[in-house]
Amino acid sequence: MYAIPRKENFMKKFTIEVEMNERWIPHFMSMLKYMEMLGNKGSSRTVGIYSDGDGDFNPKFKTDIEWETKPPVFDHDGNRIYDAG
Numbered sequence: 001m002y003a004i005p006r007k008e009n010f011m012k013k014f015t016i017e018v019e020m021n022e023r024w025i026p027h028f029m030s031m032l033k034y035m036e037m038l039g040n041k042g043s044s045r046t047v048g049i050y051s052d053g054d055g056d057f058n059p060k061f062k063t064d065i066e067w068e069t070k071p072p073v074f075d076h077d078g079n080r081i082y083d084a085g
Contacts, residue, residue: 012065020059028059046081 020028031049038045051057072080 014063014065017062018059021056024057024059 018028027049031047035047038047070082070084073083073085074081
């Protein structure tokens with residue numbers, strides 16, 4: 001099986017600046033590394049992080065690119081899954 005080429009299917013490098021409580025950094029970075037590993041293996045999984053917004057998980061993100069907000073493919077009571085398909 002092979003991936004169907006899409007017009008937008010090309011690699012683009014961009015920067016995300018993140019500010020978050022120090023205790024969350026290893027967990028957040030572990031999630032990103034797992035996503036990278038799944039992509040390298042060609043494996044599909046659901047990946048997430050628990051966002052305790054009334055606690056100390058209040059990250060701030062800045063990017064160096066313009067992008068369009070996309071709706072989730074699944075949303076149940078605020079628990080969301082995003083997928084580019």
